Amino acid sequence: xxxxxxxxxxQIRVLLQVMAGEGIRKAAEGFSGMLGxxxxxxxxxVVLIPLVEIPMLLGGPEAESVGIYLQVHGELGxxxxxxxxxxxxxxxxxxxxxxxxxxxxxxxxxxxxxxxEAGNITGTFFLNTVASLTGLGARPSPPAVMVxxxxxxxxxxxxxxxxxxxxxLMISSSFLxxxxxxxxxxxxxxxxxxxxxxxxxxxxxxxx
Amino acid sequence: MTGDSLTVGLGEVxxxxxxxxxxVAYGLGSCVGIGMYDPAAKVAGLLHxxxxxxxxxxxxxxxxxxDSGIKGLLNQLERMGADRxxxxxxxxxxxxxxxxxxxxxxxSIGDRNVASARAVLANLNLRIRAxxxxxxxxxxxxxxxxxGRMTMRxxxxxxxxx
Numbered sequence: 001x002x003x004x005x006x007x008x009x010x011q012i013r014v015l016l017q018v019m020a021g022e023g024i025r026k027a028a029e030g031f032s033g034m035l036g037x038x039x040x041x042x043x044x045x046v047v048l049i050p051l052v053e054i055p056m057l058l059g060g061p062e063a064e065s066v067g068i069y070l071q072v073h074g075e076l077g078x079x080x081x082x083x084x085x086x087x088x089x090x091x092x093x094x095x096x097x098x099x100x101x102x103x104x105x106x107x108x109x110x111x112x113x114x115x116x117e118a119g120n121i122t123g124t125f126f127l128n129t130v131a132s133l134t135g136l137g138a139r140p141s142p143p144a145v146m147v148x149x150x151x152x153x154x155x156x157x158x159x160x161x162x163x164x165x166x167x168x169l170m171i172s173s174s175f176l177x178x179x180x181x182x183x184x185x186x187x188x189x190x191x192x193x194x195x196x197x198x199x200x201x202x203x204x205x206x207x208x
Numbered sequence: 209m210t211g212d213s214l215t216v217g218l219g220e221v222x223x224x225x226x227x228x229x230x231x232v233a234y235g236l237g238s239c240v241g242i243g244m245y246d247p248a249a250k251v252a253g254l255l256h257x258x259x260x261x262x263x264x265x266x267x268x269x270x271x272x273x274x275d276s277g278i279k280g281l282l283n284q285l286e287r288m289g290a291d292r293x294x295x296x297x298x299x300x301x302x303x304x305x306x307x308x309x310x311x312x313x314x315x316s317i318g319d320r321n322v323a324s325a326r327a328v329l330a331n332l333n334l335r336i337r338a339x340x341x342x343x344x345x346x347x348x349x350x351x352x353x354x355x356g357r358m359t360m361r362x363x364x365x366x367x368x369x370x
Contacts, residue, residue, distance in 0.1 A: 146305055
């Protein structure tokens with residue numbers, strides 16, 4: 001495994017984990033408000049992994065997947081992506097629109113719109129949480145939904161961040177509604193300036 | 209022939225003279241796969257490059273970049289007995305995966321990768337025999353070491369020779 005990039009030490013990973021846990025919890029609240037029914041999130045796990053290992057975590061680089069991509073601009077910068085295998089994306093669509101399992105059989109414009117909203121809510125609530133914890137503001141771009149080989153989808157993240165960072169912060173979570181559960185991976189790729197801001201914030205926080 | 213598949217991952221180059229090997233770059237999006245084969249020396253190499261040009265501070269021999277990666281691939285092939293005059297060169301990938309408005313920065317990476325590859329190959333007097341580039345779809349590229357055949361497959365599609 002490659003070395004972690006400078007500035008992403010254990011302390012920052014823990015800080016990001018706190019932000020991620022809180023951010024995902026807030027995102028679930030946002031979903032619940034939109035759906036009018038409780039949707040919760042469990043099993044949030046945060047790992048820092050080399051970009052090149054991502055395809056293997058998602059069934060291999062040729063596996064058909066759905067990526068919901070957002071860029072982050074402002075005092076914080078970076079990229080966010082919600083990624084699911086194609087079948088799981090259809091299950092999440094059913095979950096989002098309150099349809100029985102198996103209702104969604106393809107991802108047309110309506111279904112992609114529902115998935116875009118899932119990415120939008122997850123990203124926005126995550127950023128709001130980070131902003132409230134750090135005092136640093138950021139705004140997400142509109143979400144873009146892609147369906148293709150997971151290797152090709154990941155190229156977007158690498159094309160933007162590949163020259164500055166070889167690692168990605170991956171938050172793996174399960175969305176639950178009633179007795180149903182859909183697991184999704186939510187990736188956050190902070191840019192270098194944002195990591196430096198986290199380090200600075202953490203140092204100031206420690207000094208009290 | 210089924211052969212042994214050797215995965216060429218992001219920013220990697222792999223070479224082989226074992227006729228049972230198949231070099232494979234899976235899921236190329238904006239990345240480009242560049243395959244080279246010498247039919248006389250029967251050696252093959254495949255590059256999976258990510259970004260168009262190596263920047264200041266980057267390893268000048270890195271295969272992550274199209275420019276340094278092509279030169280590295282060529283050097284390694286020549287060390288294995290290949291002659292650049294005989295090399296058959298094919299290229300796959302360079303798609304623009306994000307077509308939604310507001311993502312101009314990422315829109316051009318695939319195009320820039322392809323442009324960089326064409327320029328570097330031209331400078332090295334290497335002609336591209338065939339290419340499957342651009343668009344907004346991911347592709348998998350295979351290079352069969354036994355005969356230098358190169359193929360391309362898109363999601364849900366059949367593997368076909370290029």
